[in-house]
Amino acid sequence: MSEPGTLHHVELRVRDLAAAVEDWGWLLGELGYEPFQEWPDGRSWRLGPSYLVVESTPLGGGHDRRMPGLSHLAFHAGTRAEVDRLWQAAPAHGxxxxxxxxxxxxxGEEHYAAFLENAERFKVELVAEG
Structure with a gap:
């Protein structure tokens, strides 16, 4: 049974499913997520009781994190060394x-994190423990 208030899932609509599977698949895999579901227009990855979905959008347009709506997703990413490793590796993975x-x-001075953005302008924050 999951704790009330924890996220069940997050669904992101993307223009390019193949590219999203590459960049999100790499990042989520590095963070410990496992492939969960697959269907013609989408994929998901699961970690514990929560999962993240990327699905092809049926409409045109694009995401812009600077517009009203979702700004970014922040993930716990382990130690400072692990955050640094992901920061260095990320450009080779979209x-x-x-x-x-x-x-x-x-x-901020007390907040050790890496900020990344993919080609569709989805931003993630990888936060170091402590």
Whole structure:
């Protein structure tokens, strides 16, 4: 039984499912998620009781994290060394490094994290423990 208030799932609509499977699949795999579901227009990955879905959008347009709506997803990403490893590896897997001039303290002096964005402008924050 899951704790009330915990996320059941998050669903992201994407223009390019193949690209999303590559970039999200890599990142989620690195964070411990396992492939969960697969259907012609989508995929999902699960970690514990929660899962993340990427699904082809039936409508045109694009996501812009700076517009009203979802800004980003923040994930616990392990130690500072693990966050640094993901930061370095991310560009080879479809993720751009954000705020490199302030990395790893773009979220503040007490907040060690890496900020990444993929080609569809979905942003993630990888937060170090402690």
């Amino acid at each position: 993720w751009s490094q954000l705020y490199s001039d302030r990395h790893p303290f773009a979220g």
